[in-house]
Amino acid sequence: MTTLPPTGHGPGSPLDPVAGQATGPAPGSDVNLRHLLARAVTVEQRVRRAVEARREADPDPDNEFRGLYLTEESVARLLDEDSARGFPEPAPDTPPDGGTGSRLALLEAEFGLTALDVEILLIALVPDLDDRFEAFYGYLNDDVSRRRPSIGLALGLCGLSPADPVARGRLSARAPLREAGLLLAEDLDRPFLSRALRVPDRVTAHLLGDDTRDPRLAGLLAPWQAVPGVGDPAPLARVLGRGARLAYLSEDQGGAGTALAASALTRAGLGVLGLDLARLTEDPAPAEAVRTLVREARLTGSGLVCAPLEAMSREHPRLLRLLTATPVPVVMVGRAPWDASWSAVPPLLLHAPRVGPAARGALWADAYGRAAQGPPPPGVDPGHLLAPFLLTPEQVTGAAQSAAQTARLDGGALTPDHVRRGARAQNAAGLDRLARRIEPTVTWDDLVLPPDAHAQLRELTARARHRDRVLGEWGMRPGGGRGRGVSALFAGDSGTGKTMSAEVIAADLGLDLYTVDLATVIDKYVGETEKNLERIFTEAAGVNGVLLFDEADAIFGKRSDVKDAHDRYANVESAYLLQRMESFDGLAILATNLRANLDDAFTRRLDLVIDFPVPDVEQRLVLWERCLGPLLPRGADLDLAFCAENFELAGGNIRSIAVTAAYLAADTGGAVTMASLIHAIQREYQKLGRLMLASEFGPYLELVQG
The missing domain is CATH 1.10.8.60 (Helicase, Ruva Protein; domain 3)
Known part of the structure; x- marks a missing residue:
């Protein structure tokens, strides 16, 4: 053999080191490729000996039907073909064991492979490196249509008996090679020894130095990245670096859980693979997708960032348990409370902070600068404009890109309205099915109210704009499980301006207005009213908007003594809504014509109660x-x-x-x-x-x- 290009196809061949570097493999791929091909030399020698032995032992080499699969002349030509078609001899500087830095050696260490596992993997791999081996394996299988090595043939090439239980065990479904997806056994309806072995294309590409992600994951991966200045990733990174395999970051609306998880993995020296759990639940074969994802993470030395947890926690607990049992670091992110039954090992439980106003503005400006290829104009302050919005780092980036596109469409000059519209574009659409969305078109000048009511509306707007500073940075609402939401009651006769005032507030904050008629939420069946309310609040948690509950007295009436079942369940509904209102993080306004009917306990939980009198x-x-x-x-x-x-x-x-x-x-x-x-x-x-x-x-x- 010589050191000519191994396939004889010349420059540009998939195995040509120069061409390989041009297509984007990892650094050091030339050395890695030489080591892989050097290991393949031993496989080639074994195959050659096996073919020659088959020819010598053939009792009927002149069989007229031999041409149905491979003639003796074809075998001789393949064996004696120009050496340019063979694998190169190992370079003088190639260590006998390949060293510890080659991808094959790293694969062996990461997946816990034995020397026999590696030999079997190489036997299955060589047809993807040199197509002559398809003919060789067809000849050795005595079947021209079976151009991959069978289990029996692979064991024979390794000098092992097909009846060796230990050797057979290395090719079982639970063995490292097959369980990790490094080797596929096909034709499962055949006897065990007749099943063909194949190395997946992604594993072959990895061994050759290509880091392109598996196309099977194209619709599942999310572009979650580390974001500087959002939370402190050091504690989580320290734990992950010491071998922790599972963590859960709970977050509120606008939380930075995914960014914090990505930052921690990066600081721990790991790559980041983001998994969108909502898309995973829609996959036709989610268990297979998880196995492919875990293999990708192990091949690339990455950890998994999986969100949002609530997308699969209720309907897919088995799939969740499969994810939490993986051998790679997994950081779950979501808003649902953690259930101990989801994992065999208890996770590290942490809370992810929200993106603060300063970090939000800086992140928006950076994303806008990349999208618009320039900074925002001096008169546009994204930190102030985005203060009423609760946005994740990904949503902030999306809002900046949307604002840049809208400004380009309108002539190129960015305005505050573009910033707000870009932020509103990040809202989920689920609440539109449960409430009526109103895009505000009125301003403060359109309101005709007494001075005191007008002043209170201004105060309500200020609360919504500065809640991050007052309730977050200054900690003015400690304990009690209360969120950072702002709630108010508008009380007055019909037509006195309650809905219009809510629209004005939404317009001033740059938010959409969603109106919910609570009279339509009440259900005569026990428990259904609470379910309807929960759906509304759950969808509202993914929307930056003003939530207006009309006809609030329909459900927020005074709780009474229990005289019959109707009183009891009416009190349950009121108590549930009181609790849910306290934990709500958004801006909620309740409108009623009958203030006297409201429960005192509910009124105490409101930030403002504004009366709308009949105009003078x-x-x-x-x-x-x-x-x-x-x-x-x-x-x-x-x-x-x-x-x-x-x-x-x-x-x-x-x-x-x-x-x-x-x-x-x-x-x-x-x-x-x-x-x-x-x-x-x-x-x-x-x-x-x-x-x-x-x-x-x-x-x-x-x-x-x-």
């Missing part, structure tokens, strides 16, 4: 002007001061009257006159069931139609 004369005049708007044509006889003085109506009623009057004007083709306005007021009174008193309509009573 001055406020009603402003409402009439705004509701009629600047574009609607008005008649000269309109007397809005009279309407404000005489008709005690809420803002919602005035808006409804203005719309009705506009339709009447459109139908006649003229402007809104006092006659059409009085007619619209009459229709609104009829809806409300109010009497039309002469003292209210005054000189315009004659315009009221009988």
Whole structure:
């Protein structure tokens, strides 16, 4: 043999070291390849001897049917073929055992392989390095269609008896080679010794120096990476470096669990493989996917970061136990409490912090700089704009990329609205199925409220914007299991501006508004109301928005003495919702027309209670002007001061009257006159069931139609 290129295909061959480096293998692949091919030389020598022995021992070499698989001339040609088709002789500097740095040696140490395991692996590997061996194995198998070594042939090439129980055990399904996925046994319906052996393409590529990840995992891996300045990864890294195999990082909304886990693995000297557990549950063969993932982690010296835990904790406990039993470091991340039955070994339990405002702004600016190829303009402060949002590091990056794209679409100048829209784009869509989403379009200037109510709304907005600093950094809400949420009660008659005020707050914070009618949540069956509420709060935990519960008195009524089963379960619903509200991390607003019906214990847990009174004369005049708007044509006889003085109506009623009057004007083709306005007021009174008193309509009573 010579040291010419081993396949005879010249430069560019898969086994050519120069071409291999051009396709991106790991550093040192030339030395690694030489060692692998040097080990393959012994396999080639064994195969040659086996073929020659078969030829000499063949009792009928001139059999006319021999050509059905391989002629003697073909065998002779393969054995005597130009040496360029053979494997190279080992280089003088190649250690006999391959050294401890080659991939084959590292594979042997990582997977606990014996010398026999390595020989069998090489026997199964050589057809992927030199296609002549397909013909050789077909000849030795006495079947041209079986071009891989069988178990019996592999044992024979190693000089072992097919009946040797120890040797056979190294090829059982639970042996290291097959259990770890380094070697596949095919044709399982055949007898044990006749089953073909094959090395998976990913293992072959790894041994040749290629670190491209297994394509089987393409839809399962998540790009979770270490993020500087988020939490302290040192304690977890120290434990992982000492051999710990399982940890669980619990987190709240906007937590940095995945980033902290990736940072800890990186600091411990390990690679990071992120697994999206939600995608894993949708995989048609999840157990096989887990085995492939673990093999990938062991081949690349990586640990697993698996999230979110709640995606599979309830419906797939067996799959979760399979993940926690792997021989590689696994860091689980999620919001669900850990169940001891999910693993045989108790995990290290830690809590992942949220991304703080300063880190959030810095991370956003860095991601935006990469996406837009430049820093944000001086007038845009991402830290301040993103303060109301609870975002994970991945969501912050996505928000920055989305903002850059939107700014490009709008002309290239980044604005605060682009920043907020990018952050809102990270919301999950689950809550849209349970609540009505409203994209805010009103501002503070559209509100017509008493000064005190207006001031309280401003205070509520400040609470939502600065809760990370007050409740997080300053620790102003210790103990009790309470979250960092902000809750308020809007109490007032219908049409006094409760929903509009919630919309204004959402607009000021850059959030969407989700309205939930609690009257539709109540179910007559025991326990169903709580399930409906839990679904709403669970979905809301993945959304940065303002959650508005309308008709709150339907379920937050005063708890009463238990006189029958109905009282008992009504109290259970109220108590459950009290507890759930306390642990909620978002901004929740409850609207009610009957404040007196609310339980005192619930009121105590609210941050603010804001009363919305019926507007006075001055406020009603402003409402009439705004509701009629600047574009609607008005008649000269309109007397809005009279309407404000005489008709005690809420803002919602005035808006409804203005719309009705506009339709009447459109139908006649003229402007809104006092006659059409009085007619619209009459229709609104009829809806409300109010009497039309002469003292209210005054000189315009004659315009009221009988």
